[in-house]
Amino acid sequence: MTDWPSAFEAELLRLGVQPARARRLADETSLQAAETADAPGEVFGPAHLYARHLVAELSAPGAASPRTKFEPGPILLSLTGVSKRYRRQTVFTGVDLTVRGGEVAAIVGANGCGKSTLLRICAGLTRPSGGTVKRTRRVGFVPQDGGTAGWLTAEEHFTLFGAAAGMVPGRARSTGVHLATRLAWRPGRQQRAQQMSGGTRQKLNLVLGELHAPDLLLLDEPYQGFDQGTYVDFWQQVFAWRDAGRAIVVVTHLLHDLQNVDHVLDLGER
Amino acid sequence: MTTLVVAGLSTREVGRRWAALALVIALPFWFYLVRRDATGQSMRMLALGIGWAISTLTLFVVNASRGVDPRLRLTGAPVISIIGGRLLAMTGVGVALAGGYWILTWLDQDVLHLGAAALMMLVSAVVAAPLGSLIGALLPRELEGALALLSVVAVQMLADPAGLTAKLMPFWSVREIGTYAVDGGSFDMVWHGLAHAGVTWLICAGGTLALFQWRLRLARYPEP
Structure with a gap:
């Protein structure tokens, strides 16, 4: 059985950290733990989870320097006392949220508390x-999940959604492919949506949501099926949108996402 | 333009479903084959088979698009473009199928009015697409929709063509025009058939559009 620093270093290497840097991070982490006179496992938790957390932190933009805080833009979404009831069952009541351009808001809460319903209300679908x-x-x-046509390729999706937004097919395709590369994805010409992995289909979903350059992006747990690298790419993309003055509302259940956002709306227990 | 893009991509989607497409093409053929010896029966069964196949295919295409449609609306597509494009595509598939089977009957049967036979098959395909859409709009689950279509076609086949029940069914026009095509008689039958088909098309297409206008409606929020 390996000790905590070795397991930590091995996980860093597995996640793609350079060996020298992984060794240095392992040493620094051990030293920090020694300062508290506790075992590293007690200070930082399981080695593999802390390694993932650290890699995500180090990869996020602004990790090396404090995040550049832009002046918030105009209000792009405002909820005041919003409630939702299905027959006699109340899903939530009194929800207030204001999101400006250049801000990211997270909606959190237990399963079934109405996170997705609230996002659909924001969209106007409910x-x-x-x-x-x-x-x-x-x-x-x-x-x-869903939101794509299983028998169409990514480029055909770009054409379809582009047409809905009034874009000519050629421009829609090139925009879609360009946006896909930002998520480290090159869409296959022949690959249909139903042949894509869950993570790739979610990348397609993200690109389709952004294709018409909306001012407000509503994302419902969009990282389902993402691997670690794509997850980091996703957050970098969220920051890029934010820095471009857009507002983003993201439903999440991952608590370590919350340090990256400007507002947290907790819908609580059901 | 959105209508044409939706139509083009819907046709492409259907074209890729080889197994479903093969079954759709084969279904009217079995109807035709079992009564091939009797021209009148085989022609009417063939036309009803075309109607059943196209309406079922449309039903599945409409149901398969449920996840995409709200997003298309949100992106800016009008409901009429989404529904109209899909209807255009499925009508095109139906017309192609009807054309193929018309050539078969031209080669294989001795039909009194070949032009009316073509019209019968065309009417069947054109009525079938909005019928499948309407059933898809009313019954969102595929099994229920397929069973409903089965019931409609079964009643249409079994009901007395002169009775009220048959006239209330969507494919009565096919039988009426088919009777003229095979047995001859007054040309009024063709006009009656076309009028029935027109009314049926309007009810089905209008009903589909109304249901999807309601289902895909977006809440109108004021800007902050």
Whole structure:
């Protein structure tokens, strides 16, 4: 059985950290633990989880230097006292949220507390039972699953969604391919959506949500099936959108995402 | 343009479903083959088979698009473009199928009015597409939709063509025009058939559009 520093270093190497850097990080982590006189496992938790966390932190933009804070833009989404009820069952009540351009908001909460319903209300796909919603006209929506046509290729999806947004097919395809490369994905010409892995299909979903350059992006757990690298790429993309003045609302259940966002809306227990 | 893109991509989607497409092409053929010895029966069965095949195919295409349609709406596509494009594609597939089978009957049968026979098959395909769409809009699950279509076609086959039940069914026009094509008689039958087909098409296409306008409606929020 390997000790904590060795397991930590091995996981860093597995995640693609250069050997010298992995050794240095392992040494530094051991030293930090020694300062508290506790075992590293007690200070940092399981070695493999802490290694993943550290890699994500180091890979995020602004990790080396403090995050550049832009002046928030105009309000792009405003929820005041929003509630949703299905027959006699109340899903949530009194939800308030304001998101400006250049901000990221996270919606968190237990399973079934209405996170996805609230996002659909923000999109306009579901009507609220009460309260006021104001939002910008140009909105992109990325559902948790589905949302693609199984027999069409990625480029055909770009054409279809581009046509819906009034783009000519050639421009829609080139824009889609360009956006895909930002997620480290080159769409196969012949590969249909149903032949894609879950993570690749979610990348397609993300590109389709962004294709028409919306001011507000609504993302429902968009990283389902992403590997570690893609997950980091995803957050970098979120920061790029934010820095471009867009507003992003993301439904998540991963608590370590929350340090990256400007607002957290907790819908709580059901 | 959105309508044409939706139509083109829907046709491509259907074209890739080889197994389903083969079964759709084969279904009217079995109907035709079992009564090949009787021209009238085989022609009517063939036309009803075309209608059943195209309406079922449309039903599945409509149901398969449920996840995509709300996103297309949100991106800016009008409902009429989404529904119209799909209807255009499935009507095109139906017309192609009808054309192929018309050539078969031209070669294989001795039909009194060949032009009316072509019209019968064309009417069957054109009515079938919105019928499948309407059933798909009313019954979102494929099994229920397929069973509903089976019931409609079964009643159409078994009901007395002169009775009210048959006239209330969507493919009565096919039988009426088919009777003129095979047995001859007054040309009024063709006009009656076309009028029935027109009304059926309007009800099915209008009903589909109304249901999807409601289902794909977006909440209109004011800008902040």
